[in-house]
Amino acid sequence: MEIKYTIQGLLIYISIAVYLFAFLLTLLGRKKAGHLLHALGSGVAALAFGYRWHHVRHVPLQNLFEVFLCLGMISYPISRFCRRILRVGGEYGDMLIAAIVLFPAGFVFKADPQRLPPALQSWLFTPHVAVYMLSYIFMAKATFQAVAQLAGKTPSPGEDIVSPEQGTYRVVCAGFPLLTLGLVLGSWWGKLAWGDYWGWDPKELWSLASWLVYLGYFHFRYMFGRRYARANSIWAIAGTAAIVITLLWVNLSRLFPGLHSYAT
């Protein structure tokens, strides 16, 4: 546990507090106020991200502190996209996701600025990591929808949103192309930096496993539609579990030595 007595830390803590307050207000039925606070929390997180960018003088997506900061910032725009375009609800979950992903940035990971090692000095660095971050937030939202489906939640009468099962599917559909792009861009970058488009590195294999779980989800849902809705939800949750392992365990555990160790 590391408390950051810096402007950077202060912005992160404000953002977490605002997200949690937004979550509570939404649960208490004050949706409009919750929505405004959600936007405010995202704005503060964006300020923290911008501050970090200015501080380290490169796009701050190098280590776990920076990627979690980025995740905390993008939750709100994705939440709005899902509501307005995909008609998927569950904003209270998005507020909670944002607070949860900012927590490690605020309290766990060190924020010491680092210079980019030669391998990360590539134009592929930003798009590769950015598309993965976007896809991870989509998939985290899909998991909340899947949990809501398993809990038997249905949209309130008059609410113009789809059921949690459909919501899971729609959000996975939105996130999967980003997951695919992340995998392919990473492979291309691996070829340029290390000489091979596939190095059988633990991070690569776990990211492939995550992608395959969602591929399995699509095939299973194609075969059975919504007949086994609970099984569909479990596929989606399994995908996010694989993502969490890819993002965290592979970097933090000594079980998985590999080429991505600079990300810790």
Add this chain to the structure above:
Amino acid sequence: MNRFRRAVMWAALLLIILLTALSIYGAFIGPERAERFFNSIALGVYWLVLAVLLAVGIIVFRRLIRMPGLLLIHLGCIIVLAGGIWGSKAGYGLREKLFGISKIREGQMVIHEGTRENQVMIGSARETAELPFQVGLKDFRMEYYKPGQLLVQSRQGKRWSIPAEIGNEYPLDEQHGTVKILRSFENFKIKKEDGKNVYYDDPQPGSNPALEVQINPPDGDAKTRYVFELFPGHAHAEDKLSLRYQRVISDYVSELQVIKDDKVVAEKDIEVNHPLYYGGYHFYQHSYDDKAGRYTVLMVVSDTGLNLVYAGYLMLCIGVLWHLWLRHLLKAIKPKDTGAADSGGAAVPGPSIEPDPPIVNDTVSLAPGGI
């Protein structure tokens, strides 16, 4: 859906689950063992079965032909697999046996500055092979972020990180005074002149980066210390502060020339992320002489199968983007009377193993009022 198509779908699902499990297993055994495992005969059979099943899927499911996105995704996967197999060790062995084509798949070259080389070490360096051209190294250099850092630590454990900028004086605290950086050296040497030590930067080849630092305690008894990057433990026992000099490498650069028939046919300064490509091979900055920086180690990799893999990636990405995003976007921006609206959140009945499966009624629409 007839029994055969149902069997194909089940087989596809099982192969996906199996590959997921194998990927997780591979992540636990480390990259080298994983590479051997995924290139073993058993896994070779798996890759072939997967490629055949993908092809069978395209033939038996009309939906895959009718929907360009799905077709591109499945064809892309087949092409990636074909490229991977073509460029694998087994693929090389097969081509050598069948067509007599012999090409270096992967190896390393050690080249000293001012020399040229065409020998490639393969595997554990017991085997060597020759390239049909030579690669020369004009110069190898390492570049560093500027300025470096002087790390100062007191006996109480208090730390300061100071930019190693010459002439600047940095305050520490009331107890320790200030620190001033007087000089920096790339290749620090000492010589005796009139019985005195003279410290100088030797222009001869070699590397011994160091800083000349003046410590100014509050009592005014200033001391000069030399801090070496390569010898971090070097310190005076009576000092209250321990000093370290640290620089961060920003790049490794090898200035290469490709020479064929005594003519320079290609030239490039290679860096990490910027390999040289010539004659069907990529040359990567792999390692270097960490003592004196007089030689470079290149990784040589053949491009066999690479274009197929890249083509497959492109098809896969276009297919996924088209199928899950773009076609819905186009549908949404079309005028409504052309049938943009779809079936909304209508429930999909029963198992969806139909020629036109329920997934059609349940795809994402980018229109606010879609689906």
